[in-house]
Amino acid sequence: MTRQNKLYIFSFLTIIFLSSCSKTIQEDNLSYPTLNPTRLDTNTNDWKFILLTKTGDINCPAPMDVNSNLYPIEIKKIKDIQANLSSSDQNLINYWGSGSILRWNEIMRELVAKNNLPPYQNPDGSYPIPNSNNPFAYPTFPFATPPYAARAYAYLSASQYDALIVAYHYKKIYRKKFPFETDSQIRSSFKNNYISSFPCEDAVIAGVSLEIMKLLFPADFETINTKVLEHKKARMAGGSCTESDWEASMQLGKEVASKFISRAKTDGAGTAGGNASLWKNLEQTAVSRGETPWISQESPPRPPMLPLFGKVQPFLFPTSAIAANLRPSPPPSVHSDQFKKELEEILQFSGNLTRDQERIANFWADGIRTYTPPGHWNHIASEDYVQMNLSEPRWSRNMALLNMALMDAAIVAWDAKYYYFNPRPMQMDTRIKTCLGLPNFPAFISGHSTFSGAAAQILGYLNPTKKDHYNEMAKEASDSRLYGCIHYRSDCEVGLVVGKKIGNYAIERAKSDGAE
Template sequence: MKKLLGLWLLWQVSVAKPTPKASELTNRLQPTIFATTMVMIHDVVNPPAASRFYTYCLLGAHEIVAQQHPEQVVSAQRFVQQWKPITISTSGQYNYQIAALYCILETGRLILPSGYMLEEEQQKLIASLQKAGYGQAQIDLSVGVAQQVAQQVMQRAASDNYSKLSTRLRYRPVKDDAHWYPTPPAYIEAIEPNWRTIKPMLIDSCSQFKPVLPVTFSKDSTSRFYKLAREVYTIGNTLTPDQRFIASYWDCNPFAINTSGHMSIGFKKISPGGHWMNITNLVTDQLKLSFDQAIEVESLVAMTLMDAFISCWDEKYRSNRIRPETYINRYISPRWQPLLQTPPFPEYTSGHSVISTAVAEVLTFLLGDNIGFTDNTEVIFDLPERKFSSFRQAASEAAISRLYGGIHFRDAIEDGQKQGKALGNFVIDRIRKAGVRPLLTAGR
């Protein structure tokens, strides 16, 4: 009888505390990152700022993994500008994967405007770990490590000039024919006119990848500039259903406002960087990358996004070029409207063209070319999934979508792609020299 009672108690313990599976933590990475995306959508975070938030949320996780497995994941100290080594102080055995996941949420809690919303996600993560069989002592130690690292990441964030943006003089649009001016329906003020002052992660300076000069402004109907505008106007009036869908699919405008009479309704959407972070999430899951590999890819993509936005925004407020909508309304058709709402910042170069091309190059280096994937990013915005045969194909479509949407001239798109490719190749060269190697063979 005692023997049977002992066996029964042993069975009860085994049921109450199941052995955790290693894959369970890898499976939690995608929803953890997406939780930060949802807070950014809630906060209507602008595109450049979103890329910065993603970078810092993932930087600490990257370093936790790199300290655990330095032979597999290269520390950011070897390629990030002015990055101080992360120190971890603990007296027990912590789980580095738990620490990395919690660090993403903790950094987001500290850095995002509505970061408090991630406290519920932290509680859910801990509850799920307990249910999976992880001991409370190990969970507590891992959370402690995450909090240590998040605080050190925040020290780096405090020194990147972001806090100084609000102290700068208010931006005043130039009132002349050639330069950007706020557009309807909301006439929103210029977004992040001083973003070039943010300290980059990987590139040397904001103007390192300065593009060629944009086509010279002209009202002359025989000029090259007029022809650029006429192309936007003509395409906007003859869009095919496929072109309309492509434009809407890559809209990624957190500032979208619909008007009806005197009523204005705002729609919250994902940022361009958020779209590419979700693509990265999907592909790392599709390829069944290990936890360490996925963290490395996610953090490198986030850093590339951040630097690409810094580079692009440097040019936007240097050339300060007029948007197609403004030019066409003045000189071609006063009633014309683009399919997409014009974003509130200067036109040249195209942000989506720059950042999408840069990220596609980095992802191609890390994971290989011809990696097909099904993108479901826009499903939450009532758009269907879309299949792509490679990262470069997706980036190319994102770029041309801006012409279909009526918000960019062709030279801003094509020169933006060149700018993004140059930046992406620089990032690849920098991380390769630091020891980062492709994770998969091309075409796998």
């Protein structure tokens, strides 16, 4: 063989090899099966509201009758869509077929991750504050911090849950046939069509989600609206819903959302950032107790994250329960032997992690540009519920219980953080370096641990077969903050205990919400 031939063959083989290396990634959430509930939960209309007081508060006019002269036009629209299905339409049907509570929860997680970026400093070293009245200007609104995210997931899930109760009430009144039942030429792609095609629960969920997301992520309106249109197209293409029913059902969802939006506007989150004199007060209070106050380790120093989030109105218990039952005893004094021991433990972890400890720290890091720890627990819950074939109402109930617990965990953890205002390990010993981003707020109690304790408790109640598994995950999430060298052991252990107490409030609600 000549040298030239060898070169040709070498080049040829190289090209074959390179072109055979497909790099397409299998995304876990794109292969979820079509929702096919084992239990229909047709009594959802009897479940207990979270915020609404009575179904009659939400108006829902009768839908177009299937015998109406206009109904054939509605049917034709569905047939036209079905006759012109592209492969991307089919992907939409598959995507939304896995469940609309699931998908809107995922969309919320994505909005959180996208907006979870701390603002860049001003030239004078101060930091600009995102402004909800001018959401597109830098820094875009919001900075989706873990408390902000916890609250976003809670409002989304709770409003979806109340909206489905209303929807099921009207389903039983109207009992409208599904398009595929009235016309045999219409194909049905979904398996969760029951009781009545109106109100369409997907449209109700889309309507409520659109309004809640617009409130919390106004700069992402375009994305959210596109998702609504895709959802609508999928549901019509799937033969479940006429266009007029979709629009009317969305309207129902929007009305429910408006009740939650009223609550959100007065729940205290809007003023949770505090101001310079409050920040100074927190410092002085800690000094007056003889402790070392927390100081921002960022450069330039950044104001503490949401110091008044502990004052936000919880979902599962009255605000008074925080001081009475949930606020933990003080952390070890910085002058105590216990504190020195715990600081020494973190110094030992610093720079000395095993690869497995590092893996655990990374797996639970949930830092900037992620869905945050509450989002991580939504992800964990969703992956399990996909396997469990829950009805949409039960999906919404489980997610609402989880996310109310997570939001309330954020409130209680943030209350403790700013009540005690104690320093992070790195502030007390500058030899300590972290393998995670350093959170810009006080240490005690660990947010991760509080979130995880609360989540594991309610998830273990809702799915007892995985109770131990959830508890192990919560412990690992809690430990990950020690490995990350950003928390003391007390922060983590007390956080888990407090979190479980909050989870118990969710369990109490679950026992009496009519869905057992």
